[in-house]
Amino acid sequence: MGEKSDMIKYDKLWQTMKTKNISQYDLYTRYNVNRSQLDRLRKNQNVEVNTIDKLCNILNCNVEDIMTHFQDDNTFFN
Numbered sequence: 385m386g387e388k389s390d391m392i393k394y395d396k397l398w399q400t401m402k403t404k405n406i407s408q409y410d411l412y413t414r415y416n417v418n419r420s421q422l423d424r425l426r427k428n429q430n431v432e433v434n435t436i437d438k439l440c441n442i443l444n445c446n447v448e449d450i451m452t453h454f455q456d457d458n459t460f461f462n
Contacts, residue, residue: 391458394425397439397450404443415442 401407411417417438424431439450 391454391456392430393428393452393454394450396448396452397425400443400445400449404445406443411439411442417442 401411408422411422412419415438417435421431421435425435436447436451440447443450
């Protein structure tokens with residue numbers, strides 16, 4: 385079963401980082417964000433909620449400032 389990558393997009397993250405003048409380099413050097421997590425975000429792949437929380441704290445923003453949910457058929461029902 386392949387990993388879905390289009391239900392959550394992190395395009396807003398890069399916009400918010402630019403607005404806040406925080407680069408990817410800053411995230412992994414000053415804030416110890418793992419480079420592999422940044423790669424996963426760039427590819428719109430799954431990341432842990434803890435990572436989202438840390439990014440919101442670093443950027444002093446809300447979840448909706450860094451990610452967008454797109455409706456799909458991923459549910460708990462068959």
